[in-house]
Amino acid sequence: MQIATHIYGLTLLFIISVGSIILCYIEATKLKKYREKNIQLPGLLNQLDEQAKMIIKTDLALNKIQEELDKKITGLSTLHELGVKISSTFNIEELFGFITPPFIHKLGFSKALIAIKDASSKDIAIKTSIGYSNEEIKEIQKELNLNKDMELSQLFKKNKFLLVDRYSQKVQKEDVLSNLFKVESFLMVPLIIKGSASGFILMGDVSGYSKLTEGDVEVVSILATQIGTAIENTMLYTELFNSHQDLEQRVKERTLELARLNEELNRLNRIKSDFVSAVSHELRTPLTSIKGYASILMAGKLGEVPPAQKERLEKINKHADNLTHLVNNLLDIARIESGKIQMDIKDVAIKDIIDSVVDIITPQVKEKSITLKVNLKTLSSIKADPGQLERVFINLLGNAVKFTPEKGKITISSEEKKDCVEFSVEDTGIGIPKDALEKIFEEFYRAENALDQNVKGTGLGLSLVKKIIEAHKGKIWVESELGKGSKFIFTIPKSI
Amino acid sequence: MSTLIGCGISNKLDSFSAGRDAAESAYLKVKNRPSDIIIVFISSIFEQENVIRGIRSVITDGYLIGCSSDGIITREGLFRNSVGVFTFYSNTLSFSPGLGKALKRNSRLAGSEATKMALSKVASDRKKQAFIIFSDGITGNGSDILRGIQELLGTGFPIIGGAASDELHFQKSYQYLNHVYNDSVAGFLISGDINVSIGTAHGWLPIGKPHKITKARANTIKELDKKPAYTVYEEYLEKKIDDLKELRRFGINYPFGIKIKETNEYLIRVPVELDEDGGLILNGNVPEDEDVYLMIGNKDAALKMTKSVCEKISKEISRYSNIEFLIVISNIARYRLLRIDAQKELDIIKDSFGEDIPIIGFYSYGEYASPQIYESIKWFDFQNHTITIAAFCE
Numbered sequence: 015m016q017i018a019t020h021i022y023g024l025t026l027l028f029i030i031s032v033g034s035i036i037l038c039y040i041e042a043t044k045l046k047k048y049r050e051k052n053i054q055l056p057g058l059l060n061q062l063d064e065q066a067k068m069i070i071k072t073d074l075a076l077n078k079i080q081e082e083l084d085k086k087i088t089g090l091s092t093l094h095e096l097g098v099k100i101s102s103t104f105n106i107e108e109l110f111g112f113i114t115p116p117f118i119h120k121l122g123f124s125k126a127l128i129a130i131k132d133a134s135s136k137d138i139a140i141k142t143s144i145g146y147s148n149e150e151i152k153e154i155q156k157e158l159n160l161n162k163d164m165e166l167s168q169l170f171k172k173n174k175f176l177l178v179d180r181y182s183q184k185v186q187k188e189d190v191l192s193n194l195f196k197v198e199s200f201l202m203v204p205l206i207i208k209g210s211a212s213g214f215i216l217m218g219d220v221s222g223y224s225k226l227t228e229g230d231v232e233v234v235s236i237l238a239t240q241i242g243t244a245i246e247n248t249m250l251y252t253e254l255f256n257s258h259q260d261l262e263q264r265v266k267e268r269t270l271e272l273a274r275l276n277e278e279l280n281r282l283n284r285i286k287s288d289f290v291s292a293v294s295h296e297l298r299t300p301l302t303s304i305k306g307y308a309s310i311l312m313a314g315k316l317g318e319v320p321p322a323q324k325e326r327l328e329k330i331n332k333h334a335d336n337l338t339h340l341v342n343n344l345l346d347i348a349r350i351e352s353g354k355i356q357m358d359i360k361d362v363a364i365k366d367i368i369d370s371v372v373d374i375i376t377p378q379v380k381e382k383s384i385t386l387k388v389n390l391k392t393l394s395s396i397k398a399d400p401g402q403l404e405r406v407f408i409n410l411l412g413n414a415v416k417f418t419p420e421k422g423k424i425t426i427s428s429e430e431k432k433d434c435v436e437f438s439v440e441d442t443g444i445g446i447p448k449d450a451l452e453k454i455f456e457e458f459y460r461a462e463n464a465l466d467q468n469v470k471g472t473g474l475g476l477s478l479v480k481k482i483i484e485a486h487k488g489k490i491w492v493e494s495e496l497g498k499g500s501k502f503i504f505t506i507p508k509s510i
Numbered sequence: 511m512s513t514l515i516g517c518g519i520s521n522k523l524d525s526f527s528a529g530r531d532a533a534e535s536a537y538l539k540v541k542n543r544p545s546d547i548i549i550v551f552i553s554s555i556f557e558q559e560n561v562i563r564g565i566r567s568v569i570t571d572g573y574l575i576g577c578s579s580d581g582i583i584t585r586e587g588l589f590r591n592s593v594g595v596f597t598f599y600s601n602t603l604s605f606s607p608g609l610g611k612a613l614k615r616n617s618r619l620a621g622s623e624a625t626k627m628a629l630s631k632v633a634s635d636r637k638k639q640a641f642i643i644f645s646d647g648i649t650g651n652g653s654d655i656l657r658g659i660q661e662l663l664g665t666g667f668p669i670i671g672g673a674a675s676d677e678l679h680f681q682k683s684y685q686y687l688n689h690v691y692n693d694s695v696a697g698f699l700i701s702g703d704i705n706v707s708i709g710t711a712h713g714w715l716p717i718g719k720p721h722k723i724t725k726a727r728a729n730t731i732k733e734l735d736k737k738p739a740y741t742v743y744e745e746y747l748e749k750k751i752d753d754l755k756e757l758r759r760f761g762i763n764y765p766f767g768i769k770i771k772e773t774n775e776y777l778i779r780v781p782v783e784l785d786e787d788g789g790l791i792l793n794g795n796v797p798e799d800e801d802v803y804l805m806i807g808n809k810d811a812a813l814k815m816t817k818s819v820c821e822k823i824s825k826e827i828s829r830y831s832n833i834e835f836l837i838v839i840s841n842i843a844r845y846r847l848l849r850i851d852a853q854k855e856l857d858i859i860k861d862s863f864g865e866d867i868p869i870i871g872f873y874s875y876g877e878y879a880s881p882q883i884y885e886s887i888k889w890f891d892f893q894n895h896t897i898t899i900a901a902f903c904e
Contacts, residue, residue, distance in 0.1 A: 059719040066718030066804070070746050070764060073806065077763060080849065086592075095523065116523040119555030119677070120591050221679040 050084065084411055087123060089233035092120045093240065104251040105174070109244050110142035118144045121233060123217040125197055127151075128241065129158070130205065130213035136211070141446055150196065154249065157194055175235065176202040179226050179400050184247045199226050203238040207246050213353075288347035294345040307336040343474040347457065350481040357399040357485050364396060364435065371407040372426070378415045385423045392430035396506050402482045409475045410439040410502050417443035417500070434488065440501040446494040454492065455480040479504075512904070515868040516540035517584050521592040525557040529564025532595040532666035538568055540599050545572030546697060547605035549596040549709035550686055551579040551836035551872040554676040558690045561593055563664035565752070570595060573607045575696050577674035578684040580842045583871025585860060588845075596870045598625050604704040607633035609687045610695045612660070613650025620650070620695050621658025628699040629662065636701035638663075640900065642837060643697035647875030649682045649780065651729045651893025655695050656878055665880070668706045670900040671697065672839035672874030673892075680758055680782070683875070690744045690768060700902070702833065707826040710898040712778055712841070713815030716767050716803035718746065723768075726798040730789045731766070734802065738788025740781075746804060757781055757790075762843050767805040768796060775793030778805060778894035780843075780876070793876050794892035807847035807895070814892055815854050820862035823901050830903035833863055838871030839901040844897060845873050855897065863901065 099112045110128060118126045127144035129138050138158045143151050178192055192200065197218030204211035215238045217230075300325045302472040308330045311319055319327065349355040368388055379386045407426070414424045422442040429436045446454060458473040483490045483504050494500035512818065518535030520848040522528040523725065529552075536548075548569055552561050565574065572690035597604065605768060608628030609612055610620030641663060645655050647715035652673060659669060700706075721742055725732035731739040743760050744750060758781070767776030779802075783791040796802075829831065845852050859869065877898040 063718045067746050067748060068733070069717060069806070070804075071748075073764070074747075074760075077846075084849070092523075114523050115557050116525060116528070116553075116555045116591070119553075120523065209853075221681045223535070250784075 024470065051487045078098070082227055085227070085235065090236075092117065093233065093236050096237070097240055100240060103244075104248045105253075106141075106245060106248050109248065113142050114143065118217065118253040121217065121221070121237075122230065124220050125195065125200075125216075125218040127195070127216040128205070129155075129216075130207075130279065131211075133212070141213075141306070145218075146196075154194060166410035175204070175231055176224055176351075177231060196220070201226055201230055201234050202230075203234045203247070207236050207242050207249075212242075213372055214238075235490045251389055283351060287351045290344050290356075293346070293347040294341045297341050298338070299343075301334055301338050304406040305331060305338070308334065340474065343478050347478050347481055349475065350431050350478075350485055357402060357486075359397050359399055359486075361395045362403060363399045364390060364392065364394065367400060367403055367407065368426060368428070371404055371411060374408060375411045376417065378412070379424065382415060382418070382420045382422070384415060384418055384421065387423065389427040392428055392435060394430065394435070395508065396435050397505055398486055399482075402485070406479050406482050406504070407437075407439070409479045413475060413502075414439055414443060414500075417441065419443070422499075431505070434503050434505040435508065436503060438501055438503040440499065442499040445496040445498055446492065446500055447496055451492055451494060455490070511600040513598060513618070514540045514543060514567065515599075515870070515891055516597045517586065517660070517868065517870075518595045518597075519582060519584065519586070519589050519592050519632055521589065522711075523736040525560035526564040526567075527841060528556060528593040529561035529595075530567050531564075531791070532593040533565040533568035533597075534593040534740055536597045538596055541601045545597040546573050546600055547598045547607070548574045548773075549578075549598070549870055550574055550576035551582045551594040552576070552684070552686075553580065553591045553593070554578045554679070554683065555591055556593060558684045558686075560718055562686065562690060565593075565595055569595075570596070572696065572722060573605065574686055574688050575644070577647075577672070577687045577696070577872070579655065579872035579874065580677055581845055581873035583838050583869060583873070585841060585856075585865065585869040587865065588856060595874070596868075599778065600702070603700055603704060604633065604636050605698045605700060606689045607683075607687055607689065607696065607698040610655075611691065611693065613646050613655065613693045613695060617650040617652075617654035617695075618658035618661075621655035622661060623658075624697050625659045625662040628697060632699055632701050635812055637703070638667075638699050639704050639757045640668040640670065640700045640706045641697055641901070642687050642795055643669065643695055643877075644699050645671065645673050645695040645878075646685060646693050647657050647673030647675050647793075648680055648732075649693045650695070652793050652876050652878065653729065656892055661698075662855055667880070668708055668900070669880040670708055670837055670839065670898060671878035672872060672898070673876035674825075675842050675873060675875045678758075678762070678842070698704055703904070705830055705903045706829070706900055707823045707903070708879050708898070708900045709819035710896045711815035711819045712763075712776075712779055712844075712869070712895040712897070713765060713812035714765065714776065714805040714807050714895050715811055716776065717764075717806040720801040720802050720803050721795060722804055723798055723800050726796050727790045729795050730785055731792065731796055731802070732785075732789040739790040740784055740788050742773050749750045752813050756878055757784065757875075761790075762846065764794070764804050764806060764870040765843070766796075767803045769803070770803050776797055776805065777804065777891060778896070779841055780894050787870075793894065805895075809851055812844055812855055812897075813851070813858060816858045818863070820859055824862055827844045827903045831904040833867050835866060835868040835870060835904055836863060836902070839874050839877050839898045840871065841877060841893075841895045842873045842875060854859065859899065 030120045072212050093256050096112055100109055103109055113126065113128065118124070126143065127140055127141045127146070129140045131138050138155065140151050140155050146154070180189070180192055192198070195216060195218055197220055200216055200218035202214050202216045205213035205215060207213070214236060217234050251459065308327050309315060312324060314333065346355065368390060372386065372388060376386070411424065411426070418424060418441045425440045427438045427440070448461075457477040480490050483506070488505045490504035492500055492502050492503065516536040516539030518532040518539070519705070520528040520531035520535070522531055548565065550560055550562075550565060556588045562574065580590065582589045582592055584594065585786035606628045608624040608626065608631070610622065613620045624643065628641065641659060643655070643659070645652065656669065657813045660667070663669070674685055682692055683695040685691045721734040723731055723734060724736045733739055734742050740757065743757060745766070747760065761781040766779045766781070768776055779792040779794055779796055781790040782793050785791055785876065810858060836859065844855065848855060877893040877896045879893060879896070879898040
C-alpha cells in the first residue's frame, strides 16, 4: 500500500494506491477551498474515509504478520544463543544461571519461573525465577504444593501447554494462576525429562502490551525442550561422572591394597632371602668340615682306608659337593634378590664369553657325543657382568647337555636387535611340557617329565639364571616342544 | 582531531557483562584516554543498574548520561536489545550535565531544573553551543519540558534530544545521570569551539478526512468532532478498543497529525493514555480548534524525509571544514515502519556526511529539535516519528 504526495503544477495531490492501482486522489488545495467556502463534500469525504479504513485494515494485518515474524526470528536467534551456552555445561545451577532477565525480556516476557517436580514426593521446587522476589517465590511454591490438583496436574498429565491472556480470555480458574503468578498473561509449558513431564516453564508478562501468540508458544516450547534435554544430559553426565568417580575410587583402593600386598610380599621375600642366606651360611661351615674330613680320610692320612669305605667316602665327598653347589646357588639367589650382589657391569666381548663357556662345557659335550654349534651373528661387545653372564651360559648349556640325548645337537646363537642383543641356547633334548613352560624359572620347580626322571638337579639353576638376567634388565623365556627340544632365549640391553 | 569518540556495543544477555564489554570496547577505541562524558543507551531488557555498574567497572571517570532505548544507532550499524557506550575525550569541548525530576508532577519545572543544573556547571568563559536531552518517554509532557528549558536558554538555542523507550511495553523508561532515574529529564550542555546544525522531519502522511479538535487542554485532546477523542480510532478500526495497549499500538502506527499553519507540515502526536472522559493524553501539547488527521507511514516518504534532513544540514554546514560527530535520534515508529530498511536510513546519513563520521544515536519515543523546526512560525515543539539529526562541526 502506497500513499504519495505529488505536486502537479501548483496542485498538491494525495494519491493512495496499491501497486499501480490508484484507489483515490484528492487535491489538497481544493479540499481546503471547499471547506473554507463551506461547500459540503460529504460524499467525497466519506468515500475517502472508507478507503482510508480499508487501507488501515490491510496495513494493520500486514503489520501484525510482520511483528509476529520479527518476534519469532528474535526468539529463535535468542534460543540459538542459549543453546550454544547450555551445550557447554553439565552443571544444572550454571544452566539455570543462563536464564537471565535480559534473556527473558528479549523473548518478550517480564517474568519467568522454572519449576521441577520431585520424583518421589511430587513436591514442586522452583529452581530459578526472573521478576519475583524471594518472598513471592516462597509463596508461589507453597501455593503450588498446597493445591497440586489445580490446573497444573492437567499440565503434567497431558504434557500440553497452558496459555492465559487476561485481556483475550476470561477463564475463572486460570485467573487464579494469573493472580498467583502476578501476571496479566502467561504461558506454561511442561518440562519433559526422561520422557515424562517433570516440571514446567512459566513465561509471563505484566504489561500485557503484546498479546501471546502461537509464535510465543513455539518459542517457549523449544526453550522447554532445550532445558529438558540439557537437564537430562546433565543428569546422565552426573550419573556417569559419579560412576566414573566410584570406579576410580575403587581402582585407587585396589591399587593401594595391591601395593600393600606387594610390600608385604617383598617383606616376606626379604625374610625368606635372609633366612636362606643365614641357613646357607650355617650349612656351608659344617659342609666344609664334612668335605675336609672326608678328603683326609680318603687320602689315607689317618690310616689305610679299605675300598668299601673309600667308595662310601667318595660318595660323601660327591654329595657334599652337590650340597655345596645347592647352597651356593641358594645363597646367590638370595643375594641377588636382596641386592647384596651388585652386577659388575663392564664392556664384554661376546666372542670372549662364548669361547670361555664353550671351553668349559666341551668335555661334557664330548662325553655324550653332542654336536655343539656356535652361531654368532654379532660380535660386538655388550655391557654386562662377565662372571655372571658366563654363569648364565654355563647353567643353560649344562641343562642342555643334561637333557639332550647322546649324538644330539646344541646351538649357541647371538643376534643384535634394536635395543638389545638376543642370545639363545637351543638343544634337541627331551623338551618341556607346555604347562611347565611358565614355571620352570621358579625356585625348586622341576618339570614332570618321564624322560628326565634320572636327571639330577636342584631346581635352582634356571631361577638363578632369571635373577641374573633381570639384574641386567634383560628378559628370558623358553620355547619348547616335547620330544624335540628346547630353546632358551634371553636378552641383554645395549645400555643398562 | 580535537574530539575523540569511542563506541562500544554489547548484546550479551548478562546485564553486568554487557555493560562491561561495551565499555571496554569503547574505552579501547579512545586508547584508554580519560572520559569527559559517557553517553549510554541501554535496552530495557537489561537490569539497568547492573549495566551501569558494568560500565563503571571499566570507565570510572566522566559523567555518565543517557537513557533506555529500543535501539542504538552508530556508524557501524543498528543494534537492538543491546548496550551502547559512547565515550568522549575532547580538548576543545566541555560537557555540563543536569537533571530534572518529577516530570509527571511538573514537566516544565523539571526541564528548567535540568537546565539550571547544567548551566551552573559551565565555566563563564566557555561558549554554550547546544543542549542534549534525554527525557522519560512514558511520563511527562515533552512540550512542557522543552518550554522549561527554553525559558532559560532562549527559543533560539540549539536543543536536540529524545524520549527514552522501553521496547514498546509503555511501563517504565530510564534516564541516567551517573545513576538510573525514572520520570526525569537528563541533559548536558556542550560548550566550546563548535558549530551545530539541526534538522528534523518525519514523512508520515495524512489519511482519511480531517477531524477538528473541538476540545483540548495542554497535551489532552478531549473531543474530536465533538465526540470523545478515542472514538476516532474505533471508527477507523471498526471495532471497540478494549484497552489502552491496543490504543497505543494503534497510535504508534497511526498517530495524529496536526496541520501546522502556513506550511504543508504536520506535527505528529501519539496517544499515550486515556483520560476518564475518553480523552486522549498525548506526549506533547495540542492546540484547540485545529484540524487533526490520522497519519500513516510510508517507507519511501520516510526515507525521502531523511534525505531531505541530511541535505538541509549539509547545506548549512558547507562553510565548516570538518564534521566532528553526529547525533541521530530516530523514532521507534520509523524502525517499525522501515524494519529491514532501517539500515537504508543509516546509509543515507552516512552517504551524506561521510562513512567515518562518528554517529551517536538511538531510537526514541519522541524527539526534541529546536530551533530549526518551523522557525518561520516560531513553533518549536516536541516531535514524534521524526528523524532528528544534529551535526557538530569545527
